[in-house]
Amino acid sequence: MKICLVGFGRLGSAIGKRLKRFYEMKVSTLPPTDELARKEGLEVVDLKTCINFGDVVIVSVEPSAMDSVLSQMEGLEKPLISTAALYGLKEIRRKVKCGYRTMPSVTVEIGKSPVLVSERGGCNDEAVEEILSKLGKPIWVKEEVLDAALPVVGSGPAIHSLYYNSLVEALVYAGVDRKLAEEMVKESVIGTMEFLKKYDPLEVRARVETPGGITVKMTVELEKEGVFGSLSKIVGETGRELRTRR
Ligand SMILES: NC(=O)C1=CN([C@@H]2O[C@H](COP(=O)(O)OP(=O)(O)OC[C@H]3O[C@@H](n4cnc5c(N)ncnc54)[C@H](OP(=O)(O)O)[C@@H]3O)[C@@H](O)[C@H]2O)C=CC1
Numbered sequence: 001m002k003i004c005l006v007g008f009g010r011l012g013s014a015i016g017k018r019l020k021r022f023y024e025m026k027v028s029t030l031p032p033t034d035e036l037a038r039k040e041g042l043e044v045v046d047l048k049t050c051i052n053f054g055d056v057v058i059v060s061v062e063p064s065a066m067d068s069v070l071s072q073m074e075g076l077e078k079p080l081i082s083t084a085a086l087y088g089l090k091e092i093r094r095k096v097k098c099g100y101r102t103m104p105s106v107t108v109e110i111g112k113s114p115v116l117v118s119e120r121g122g123c124n125d126e127a128v129e130e131i132l133s134k135l136g137k138p139i140w141v142k143e144e145v146l147d148a149a150l151p152v153v154g155s156g157p158a159i160h161s162l163y164y165n166s167l168v169e170a171l172v173y174a175g176v177d178r179k180l181a182e183e184m185v186k187e188s189v190i191g192t193m194e195f196l197k198k199y200d201p202l203e204v205r206a207r208v209e210t211p212g213g214i215t216v217k218m219t220v221e222l223e224k225e226g227v228f229g230s231l232s233k234i235v236g237e238t239g240r241e242l243r244t245r246r
Pocket residue numbers: 006007008009010011012028029030031032033034060061062063065068069083084085103104105106154155
């Protein structure tokens with residue numbers, strides 16, 4: 001399969017770096033990101049050449065550029081995969097027959113991202129799923145779920161990094177060398193994420209909280225301060241708003 005990738009910014013470049021290992025690819029993007037694509041050894045071409053080349057077209061441009069890009073593809077019958085936030089499937093399919101919407105994250109660069117995709121029953125689900133499985137784990141969902149989950153899936157790496165960083169700062173605050181602190185937090189977080197594949201989060205919590213011990217004192221204090229409630233509220237409200245915006 002050959003891929004035409006349109007847009008080589010934050011997400012497009014992550015997609016390009018990963019997929020070039022599996023497929024022949026040409027890129028259509030604007031300066032200055034055209035130089036980034038060339039540095040990755042990818043050929044940069046105009047949009048028309050790109051579309052003619054690809055068996056599948058992936059569009060990863062900012063939402064405000066979608067109208068202009070799609071209007072240059074009107075009538076396209078090849079599968080088109082959009083990553084644009086908030087640009088509806090109906091609008092995509094009004095312009096191209098075989099459109100799909102996805103919500104990945106930048107961790108596609110290492111092939112480890114949930115990739116939400118809407119909706120099954122399009123005109124080439126198999127080809128789309130094959131490509132998305134190289135980027136991570138494709139999860140077919142209704143479009144409204146894709147919008148609701150954007151703040152956790154698409155934005156996730158930024159939020160997780162904030163949490164990670166706040167723990168590094170906590171260790172530095174407690175007098176631990178920063179490099180050591182980073183190593184400790186990374187291993188702790190990665191180990192816990194693996195553990196969560198095996199155990200329910202409440203069970204993990206129960207296994208750690210020695211009665212009358214140090215952990216329960218902190219977890220109750222964090223809950224009292226509303227740290228996690230605020231996180232759920234802010235992220236959840238954003239998802240709710242996105243879900244109903246269309
Ligand atoms: N960043 C992320 O983690 C995620 C982003 N998304 C979505 O993916 C899309 C891309 O996001 P992101 O990478 O962050 O955005 P960026 O602004 O970093 O990248 C946009 C890219 O599109 C290019 N571009 C703009 N107009 C055109 C055009 N007419 N033809 C060809 N290329 C064009 C830009 O070129 P140049 O800058 O050189 O002008 C740039 O390479 C957005 O719609 C966003 O909502 C979804 C999930 C996660």
